Amino acid sequence: MKSRTRSAPRSHDETRRQLLEASGEVFAETGFRDATVREICRRAGANVAAVNYHFGDKETLYVEVLRYAHGKALEKYPPSMGLPENAPPEKRLHAFIHSLLLRIFDKGPYSWHGKLMSREMIEPTGALDSLVEERIRPMSAQLWKIVSEIMDLPLNDQRVWQCGFSVVSQCVFFHHCRPVVTRLFPKQLPQDAASIKQLAEHITTFSLAAMKSIRPGSKRKGL
């Protein structure tokens, strides 16, 4: 017991990681309920009892997977995209939008992150609470700060709040409504890096124009 942390067995962490990867896939494909522990363990090359041994139960595994996925995605595509804190807000907005799109449309080994999040929207589990507080709220704060600077309005102004959501909504739309968009216009869904970049530019242009027009002192006020 004394040297337990140091003497971590060779393949413990490896099995744990394999379980996380496998369950990420399975949960994304079939949802929490339809995902079976047996299938997860099969893909992870582990025994049926492995989930319970390493995570306690299926639900705890799910919570850990959400954490793991979001962490990996943020690590791969940081919201600032390497931009300095004092860059002009317009550029930071573009970086924010572009990185969010990249995370959403990522085709890499952690692409199931997006699907897991979508499922949480429809059917929130206990995992969502901590996810919102730990990951999403800080990101939102960043966005609202950017919007507030662009619109030259205080952070608690309702217009800032609304415009922030207008920005995010355009980013997550293609992700959440993919089945409908696919059926309406099979060719138009963002696929490669180029089309994602183009979409990011559209959303940035669209939103910037709107915000600058809404902000106080602007001459153009919509209709």
Next chain:
Amino acid sequence: MKSRTRSAPRSHDETRRQLLEASGEVFAETGFRDATVREICRRAGANVAAVNYHFGDKETLYVEVLRYAHGKALEKYPPSMGLPENAPPEKRLHAFIHSLLLRIFDKGPYSWHGKLMSREMIEPTGALDSLVEERIRPMSAQLWKIVSEIMDLPLNDQRVWQCGFSVVSQCVFFHHCRPVVTRLFPKQLPQDAASIKQLAEHITTFSLAAMKSIRPGSKRKGL
């Protein structure tokens, strides 16, 4: 057999209807898999065997419910929005946005229709194909016509297509991301008719400003 349709038993259709209503609620609340036949029958005041007797199995019941919900929603919100064809496109855009929001935030007895649609986004069933063709495509065509007029661009221009989606995305956002928005800002979710109206005005102003700025010949072009 000869007089079977005429001599339909007294409570047959009634039980069937009760099952549809009850399962609509339950499917929307918990999803297909988590919905139990026992709970559905309990709410419908029927026996556990009722689902299998009337619909064959649980899956057929689900398909029938989607049909049923679709019909009810169309009945309550007919696609026509009451505005004349030749009204200015700005006003038609506002009407389009407002009515879409009203549909989304409807609190009526068939409000589970929206949730079922959301679930179809995550996990499309065969029912989605006809739903898109019969209901969503005509509505989209209306919107793109409006956007095309506002931006003074042809219908097949990619910018028209993108801006149309930017408009819709803002409308469906609060519906799809409600769990997150609720946790971030519990007070800010549109609840009553007044806040829905206000949101419709924001989205209209935001989008109009953006589109007029993007359209050719405009002096302001975002950043």
Next chain:
DNA sequence: TGACATGTCAAACAAATGTTTTAATTATTT
């Protein structure tokens, strides 16, 4: 009224599945 069809109900069935148990295996430490 009596025979027949139809719908309802309680109970049981069968399959899936999360979890636990117990033994075997492997790694680490003394």
Next chain:
DNA sequence: AAATAATTAAAACATTTGTTTGACATGTCA
């Protein structure tokens, strides 16, 4: 090398749940 702790594996367990069954009730028609 022996002992101890940690991990894996196979099997069994317990519960949930969709479905079926056979009896009972009810309405229809001869």
